[in-house]
Amino acid sequence: MIALIGNIIWLLFGGIFMGLAWWLMGLLALCTIVGIPWAKACFIIGNFSFMPFGKEPIERKYLTGSDDIGTGEWGLVGNVIWCIVAGIWLALGHLISAVACAITIIGIPFAIQHLKLAIISFAPIGQTIVSKEIAEAARVANSRRL
Template structure:
């Protein structure tokens, strides 16, 4: 079922949102300062291409240890991310979610867009794991 969901997701909008994440990552990678955000964009962009069967979790919850992305610097990075790019990606996912919620078949896709919109607000310190 995950494979079918991922195929339909990729064809009907997942490609565009994943490409949006990768575009944000490419823009962030242009400068040295933007490299932490670029890495997060590429990881979450890969998740946005094929989200079924995976979930985003905090690295701190996964490893039980603080690192540079889950501590105070991660919080500062997420605030900067939110102001510069996060809310744009979140709006894109929410608009896509509303379009998906119009039909019964689109509800699972809309739920995935809402999850990705929440991740778009604060991606630093997150990692993607299989369910």
């Protein structure tokens, strides 16, 4: 219930704009065939940007326990290209939004969410979004493997 209220307030006070920015970057990436992996990541993170409370980003490698094309060396190359082309701009948008939210005390949790999204903006390839419970279970499972 708290996550639902947080998500509604988030949308009303600016979250919708950054979600739309992620989707716009995804649509631009879809204009080329080589941009499809970035577009997929944009739409996943864009959906998270619309409703971030109650969910958490996690690397697919930690969730599945194995590497795939987005979590290995090719994912690193993709993230470097992404960061140069679009990641900086999305991160800047989230940073500006975080500063605007942090002006008031009630906006501090929203500013923290924007900062988390700004970090993801630099390297969205290889990330996925799951509920907080699933993310915690994946962390526990991975700590047992180590």
